Amino acid sequence: MTVIRPAGVALLMTGDELMRGDTVDSNSAHIAQALTERGVVVREKTTVGDDRDLLLETIARLAKDHDVLIINGGLGPTSDDLTSEVVAQLANTPLKEHPDARSHVEAWCQRLGVTPNESNLKQAKVPFGATLIDNPTGSAMGFSTDIYRCRVITTPGVPRELKAMMASVLALTSERITTQNAHTRRLQTFGIGESTIQQLLNDSELPWPPSVNLGFRAGMPQLELKLTVNNEDDLPQQQHCFEQLNALFGDHILGEGDTTLASALQQTLRAQGKTVTAAESCTGGLIASMITREPGSSAIFNAGYVTYANASKRDTLGVSQEDLDKHGAVSEPVVRQMLAGALERSGADIGIAVSGIAGPSGGTDEKPVGTVWLAWGSKDAMQSHCVVIPGSRDLFQNLVAAAGLDLMRRQLLALPAQPHYFTRKTQ
Amino acid sequence: MTVIRPAGVALLMTGDELMRGDTVDSNSAHIAQALTERGVVVREKTTVGDDRDLLLETIARLAKDHDVLIINGGLGPTSDDLTSEVVAQLANTPLKEHPDARSHVEAWCQRLGVTPNESNLKQAKVPFGATLIDNPTGSAMGFSTDIYRCRVITTPGVPRELKAMMASVLALTSERITTQNAHTRRLQTFGIGESTIQQLLNDSELPWPPSVNLGFRAGMPQLELKLTVNNEDDLPQQQHCFEQLNALFGDHILGEGDTTLASALQQTLRAQGKTVTAAESCTGGLIASMITREPGSSAIFNAGYVTYANASKRDTLGVSQEDLDKHGAVSEPVVRQMLAGALERSGADIGIAVSGIAGPSGGTDEKPVGTVWLAWGSKDAMQSHCVVIPGSRDLFQNLVAAAGLDLMRRQLLALPAQPHYFTRKTQ
Numbered sequence: 001m002t003v004i005r006p007a008g009v010a011l012l013m014t015g016d017e018l019m020r021g022d023t024v025d026s027n028s029a030h031i032a033q034a035l036t037e038r039g040v041v042v043r044e045k046t047t048v049g050d051d052r053d054l055l056l057e058t059i060a061r062l063a064k065d066h067d068v069l070i071i072n073g074g075l076g077p078t079s080d081d082l083t084s085e086v087v088a089q090l091a092n093t094p095l096k097e098h099p100d101a102r103s104h105v106e107a108w109c110q111r112l113g114v115t116p117n118e119s120n121l122k123q124a125k126v127p128f129g130a131t132l133i134d135n136p137t138g139s140a141m142g143f144s145t146d147i148y149r150c151r152v153i154t155t156p157g158v159p160r161e162l163k164a165m166m167a168s169v170l171a172l173t174s175e176r177i178t179t180q181n182a183h184t185r186r187l188q189t190f191g192i193g194e195s196t197i198q199q200l201l202n203d204s205e206l207p208w209p210p211s212v213n214l215g216f217r218a219g220m221p222q223l224e225l226k227l228t229v230n231n232e233d234d235l236p237q238q239q240h241c242f243e244q245l246n247a248l249f250g251d252h253i254l255g256e257g258d259t260t261l262a263s264a265l266q267q268t269l270r271a272q273g274k275t276v277t278a279a280e281s282c283t284g285g286l287i288a289s290m291i292t293r294e295p296g297s298s299a300i301f302n303a304g305y306v307t308y309a310n311a312s313k314r315d316t317l318g319v320s321q322e323d324l325d326k327h328g329a330v331s332e333p334v335v336r337q338m339l340a341g342a343l344e345r346s347g348a349d350i351g352i353a354v355s356g357i358a359g360p361s362g363g364t365d366e367k368p369v370g371t372v373w374l375a376w377g378s379k380d381a382m383q384s385h386c387v388v389i390p391g392s393r394d395l396f397q398n399l400v401a402a403a404g405l406d407l408m409r410r411q412l413l414a415l416p417a418q419p420h421y422f423t424r425k426t427q
Numbered sequence: 428m429t430v431i432r433p434a435g436v437a438l439l440m441t442g443d444e445l446m447r448g449d450t451v452d453s454n455s456a457h458i459a460q461a462l463t464e465r466g467v468v469v470r471e472k473t474t475v476g477d478d479r480d481l482l483l484e485t486i487a488r489l490a491k492d493h494d495v496l497i498i499n500g501g502l503g504p505t506s507d508d509l510t511s512e513v514v515a516q517l518a519n520t521p522l523k524e525h526p527d528a529r530s531h532v533e534a535w536c537q538r539l540g541v542t543p544n545e546s547n548l549k550q551a552k553v554p555f556g557a558t559l560i561d562n563p564t565g566s567a568m569g570f571s572t573d574i575y576r577c578r579v580i581t582t583p584g585v586p587r588e589l590k591a592m593m594a595s596v597l598a599l600t601s602e603r604i605t606t607q608n609a610h611t612r613r614l615q616t617f618g619i620g621e622s623t624i625q626q627l628l629n630d631s632e633l634p635w636p637p638s639v640n641l642g643f644r645a646g647m648p649q650l651e652l653k654l655t656v657n658n659e660d661d662l663p664q665q666q667h668c669f670e671q672l673n674a675l676f677g678d679h680i681l682g683e684g685d686t687t688l689a690s691a692l693q694q695t696l697r698a699q700g701k702t703v704t705a706a707e708s709c710t711g712g713l714i715a716s717m718i719t720r721e722p723g724s725s726a727i728f729n730a731g732y733v734t735y736a737n738a739s740k741r742d743t744l745g746v747s748q749e750d751l752d753k754h755g756a757v758s759e760p761v762v763r764q765m766l767a768g769a770l771e772r773s774g775a776d777i778g779i780a781v782s783g784i785a786g787p788s789g790g791t792d793e794k795p796v797g798t799v800w801l802a803w804g805s806k807d808a809m810q811s812h813c814v815v816i817p818g819s820r821d822l823f824q825n826l827v828a829a830a831g832l833d834l835m836r837r838q839l840l841a842l843p844a845q846p847h848y849f850t851r852k853t854q
Contacts, residue, residue, distance in 0.1 A: 019469045021459030022644055024451065028474075032448030042446045044481070045474040047455075054471070195504045195546045217449045218585075226449075278712075278733075284719025285705075285712035288733040292711025295787055295820055297735070303743060304733030306705075306715040312730035312773065316743075346739065360722055390538055391564065393722055395587070 008043040009035060009177060010066040012058060014073040014083060015157055019049040027072050027162050031155075034166050038179035039230050050080040059090055063150035067176045070169060073157035075140040077119035083154050088127035090147045096128045097121070101141050108139040133168045137161050144172050151176045183235060185242060187225040188259040190406050192252040194223060200248050208244075209237040221402035222254070222261065251415040261405040262290045262297075268412045269300040269350075276408065277348035278304040279317055279338040281329060282356035282372060286401040303346040307338065313355075317341030330355050330367055332384050335375035343379050350412065352376045352404040358393045372400050376407045383411070435470040436462060436604060437493040439485060441500040441510060442584055446476040454499050454589050458582075461593050465606035466657065477507040486517055490577035494603045497596060500584035502567040504546035510581050515554035517574045523555045524548070528568050535566040560595045564588050571599050578603045610662060612669060614652040615686045617833050619679040621650060627675045635671075636664040648829035649681070649688065678842040688832040689717045689724075695839045696727040696777075703835065704775035705731040706744055706765040708756060709783035709799060713828040730773040734765065740782075744768030757782050757794055759811050762802040770806050777839065779803045779831040785820045799827050803834045810838070 011031060017023040025047065032042045046062065048054045055074075062069050074083030088095040102124040109116040126132065126143045133142035133153070138161040144153045153172050155162050173179065189197075194216045201208065208214070211234040215226040225245065229238045246253060254264040269276055278287040288304030291297055305316055310329055313319040319337040327333050338353035356372025363369035368388065375384040387403070389396050410416070438458060444450040452474065459469045473489065475481045482501075489496050501510030515522040529551040536543040553559065553570045560569035560580070565588035571580045580599050582589050600606065616624075621643045628635065635641075638661040642653035652672065656665045673680060681691040696703055705714040715731030718724055732743055737756055740746040746764040754760050765780035783799025790796035795815065802811040814830070816823050837843070 016468075018456075019459060019472070020463045021456035021461075021469075022642060024453045024456045026451045029445075029448035029451045032446060034448075036447040041443075041476070042448075043475070044485070045446070047472040047474075048470075049468070058471070195544075198505055199544065199546065215443065215447070215449070217444055224449075280712075283716070284724070284728075285707075285715030285731055285733065286719075288712030289710070289716045292713075292733070292735060293821065293824065295785075297711070301711075302736035303739035304712055304735070306712065306719070306731030306733065308719065308725060308731070309729035316730060316772070345743070358719075358722075362725075392587070394720065397720065 007067045007177075009040055009068045009070065009173065010062040011042055011045040012062055012069060012071045013045065013047040014050060014055065014071065016049040016080070018047050018073075027157065027159055030159070030163065031070060031072065031166070031169070034170060035173070035179075037182060037184075038170065038174070039182045040173070040177055040179055050074065050082055052082055052086060055082055055086045056090065059086060059147065059152070063090065063147040063152060066150055068173050069147070069150050069152045070173070071152065071154045072162060075123065075142065075154060075156045077122055077139070081122075084126055084143075087145060087147065087152055087154065091127050091145050091152070093128045093145070095125050097124045098126050098130075098132060100132055101126055104135070104141055105139055131172075133165055133172070135161055135165055137164045142168075180230060183229050183232065183238065185227045185238060186257055187227070187242070187245065188254040188256070188264075189223050189225060189249070189252045190221060190254055190261055190402060192223065192249055194218065197223075197225070197249065204244075204248055206244055208241065209234075212237050212241045214241070221398055251410065254409070260290075260294065261402055261409070262294045265291070265405050265409045265412075266294055266297060266300050268409055272412060274349035274412070275300050275302055275347070277302070277342045277346035277351040278404070279342035279351065279353040280304065280306050281308055281313070281338070281354060282358045283354050283397050283401045283404070284308060286397055287352060287354070287404050290401055290405060302348065305342050305345070313338060317345065328367070330357055330371055330373055332373055332375075332386070335373040336382060336384055339375040339377070339382060340379065350376070350378050350408055352408055354400055354404055356396070356400060358396050360393060370396055372396075374400070374404060374407065376404065377411050381411070383407075434494045434604075436467055436495045436497065436600065437489040438469055438472040439489055439496060439498045440472065440474040441477065441482065441498065443476040443507065445474050445500075454584065454586055457586070457590065458497055458499065458593070458596070461597060462600070462606075464609055464611055464655075465597060465601070466609050467600070467604055467606055477501065477509055479509055479513060482509055482513045483517065486513060486574065486579070490517065490574040490579060493577055495600050496574070496577050496579045497600070498579060498581045499589060502550065502569065502581060502583045504549055504566070508549075511553055511570075514572060514574065514579055514581060518554050518572050518579070520555045520557075520572070522552050524551045525553050525557075525559060527559055528553055531562070531568055532566050558599075560592055560599070562588050562592055564591045569595070607657065610656050610659065610665065612654045612665060613684055614654070614669070614672065615681040615683070615691075616650045616652060616676070616679045617648060617681055617688055617829060619650065619676055621645065624652070624676065631671075631675060633671055635668065636661075639664050639668045641668070648825055678837065681836070687717075687721070688829055688836070689721045692718070692832050692836045692839075693721055693724060693727050695836055699839060701776035701839070702727050702729055702774070704729070704769045704773035704778040705831070706769035706778065706780040707731065707733050708735055708740070708765070708781060709785045710781050710824050710828045710831070711735060713824055714779060714781070714831050717828055717832060729775065732769050732772070740765060744772065755794070757784055757798055757800055759800055759802075759813070762800040763809060763811055766802040766804070766809060767806065777803070777805050777835055779835055781827055781831055783823070783827060785823050787820060797823055799823075801827070801831060801834065803831065804838050808838070810834075
């Protein structure tokens with residue numbers, strides 16, 4: 001008879017602060033990411049507070065169903081910290097002071113110039129027979145022991161300490177679970193949504209090899225695509241899929257890895273030996289800020305202009321008062337003059353100008369909140385367009401700034417001037 | 428015989444991206460915090476991927492053990508999004524298109540100028556008989572239905588959409604669980620850390636009433652303090668504690684609720700009928716962007732100058748070329764001239780100028796990466812100071828921008844000119 005049992009890795013995060021929402025848990029993402037890079041996807045993650053009965057019940061359940069259970073938190077010195085005690089109970093073994101853990105605590109206290117007290121020494125107690133895991137940056141050592149046939153690995157909740165212990169955690173995990181190095185290519189895209197990408201792939205009716213996993217990660221404002229294969233032999237398939245995506249919507253792909261709109265723009269500008277400027281009304285400095293957030297931006301950016309008031313559009317960028325009066329600040333002539341003024345003042349080769357109604361007030365029937373005029377390009381090749389982006393002020397500013405960077409990238413690379421996001425409601 | 432059954436609220440977070448660690452889950456903290464403020468602490472939180480069997484098993488288990496189960500994620504348009512389908516199956520009811528949900532999807536698509544496709548319309552299907560939850564900022568409506576005797580509430584995974592739906596989620600929760608209004612006062616502070624606050628409180632030796640809970644929530648760059656009492660009778664105690672905090676470090680308190688550095692500054696400027704400007708080098712537009720992120724900023728902000736290159740400091744703001752050559756861009760004479768130029772050009776009453784080395788390159792022995800000169804104030808009351816903020820480019824830019832806003836607030840309110848964060852390494 002073959003017994004089929006559930007397998008894989010579970011995570012248990014503990015701490016009252018997580019249940020109250022006082023702390024955003026980044027530790028579990030860190031553990032999950034490290035495992036995923038080795039081809040292991042966490043099956044279940046559960047979070048409970050510092051409650052003995054609930055910890056007993058939850059650890060028993062997770063240990064029954066998994067090969068490996070990684071517990072984070074509850075190894076501290078206070079009476080709330082119950083992990084060692086509960087694991088010992090479930091492992092049917094006494095909680096005992098471990099001589100190496102005691103030396104570790106004593107050495108730690110000595111570094112801090114304090115005498116170990118009872119609370120500190122509590123951290124030296126682990127389930128009898130457990131394997132210790134060194135903690136180079138904190139007083140609480142982790143440990144590993146078995147409950148049922150599950151390997152239970154405990155780690156401290158301080159992010160820095162957890163990170164320093166991850167290599168040991170992965171080594172202990174790989175003794176029970178087959179791990180491998182997954183091969184992932186991450187592509188950064190802008191201006192195209194997950195559902196449109198799925199639709200384009202379906203419509204293309206191109207065969208998609210089952211060995212290549214396509215994942216999405218929604219950022220703001222970018223969308224990341226991940227092409228993952230678990231086997232080196234499948235790398236040509238991965239390359240094939242990459243080319244397929246590139247053929248379908250290559251102009252929306254900014255680059256690989258951690259490429260941002262601003263870093264893609266910077267790279268293109270550097271390659272062409274050009275500089276950029278921005279004349280901003282409704283984005284209020286956000287475009288310049290995105291450009292200069294990237295290291296090395298001084299090579300491609302000299303000056304930006306936040307011309308929020310009409311007088312400043314006129315005085316700083318030379319926009320005609322007559323056009324401001326006649327067409328309003330949110331108009332094609334005004335953004336084109338803003339761009340011309342910024343290009344001239346800064347001496348930049350290419351630029352972006354935006355003027356719009358970020359809201360929540362200031363909208364009219366003719367120009368509702370979310371209306372924005374953009375002008376971009378060089379002195380001799382200026383383009384302009386109006387879009388309406390409904391939603392919050394924050395979303396509006398972020399999308400307008402992102403589109404501004406993208407439109408310059410498109411012009412520099414001679415990509416289609418009408419990106420996907422211009423097929424939305426435009427004027 | 429009395430059947431004792433477990434009770435309370437459970438959360439279920441879904442999505443492969445959470446299991447792979449691609450996304451740090453902030454939604455569950457948001458939900459937990461909102462519940463905690465109403466006296467309800469989440470009992471268990473479980474996270475699983477987009478896996479039908481595991482979702483069935485997990486939702487069944489959590490529904491059996493709790494009065495309310497809040498599910499987040501899996502309401503999107505793609506085939507990975509399984510929440511509605513799985514909940515319908517467990518609720519023993521068919522998945523049907525809801526006319527109101529269909530109208531919602533259609534209206535949403537119309538606003539975006541697209542025709543609803545099959546993927547979009549999938550979002551109109553909910554378990555038959557479920558109560559819809561309006562989603563004012565997205566296409567996916569949530570819904571509420573019963574599984575066993577548990578109220579199951581579903582919400583979308585996009586943080587902005589979840590936030591806009593929380594009031595409805597809380598109302599639906601309170602129909603099954605006794606909630607109370609804990610009385611919380613949230614204070615926003617800048618420039619002082621949690622451990623310093625604790626230390627100041629300890630040193631003050633003032634009695635702290637046990638009925639008032641003091642909580643901290645680290646934001647970037649602000650720190651939020653929460654004073655919570657569970658009983659209306661304790662409101663005077665809460666007020667007493669508030670006054671105590673105010674006496675100890677009131678100049679670091681920006682305001683209550685969601686006050687930001689920029690909104691506190693805007694409020695002060697409005698009250699005094701003044702306007703502000705910024706001349707930015709190393710922050711590259713971030714200060715102007717923070718000011719204009721706040722609604723209503725046009726009342727207090729007319730223009731900002733991103734003078735990244737030396738030539739632009741000279742041409743736009745009138746900084747002397749001689750001083751640039753002699754002292755370098757990161758120097759006291761240069762930031763003071765930048766400020767003077769920005770005040771004159773914009774006509775603003777008060778302003779901030781910053782010039783520093785954001786890194787990662789560009790540092791010298793004399794001026795290491797992280798060195799920044801700030802000048803702030805009005806034409807007749809100009810102050811300047813140099814600080815060194817080591818760390819990443821991102822952290823540097825954010826802290827310099829935040830300090831810039833705070834220094835202007837301090838001058839306007841005639842608060843101590845040397846805030847706590849200047850006691851760090853300064854020049």
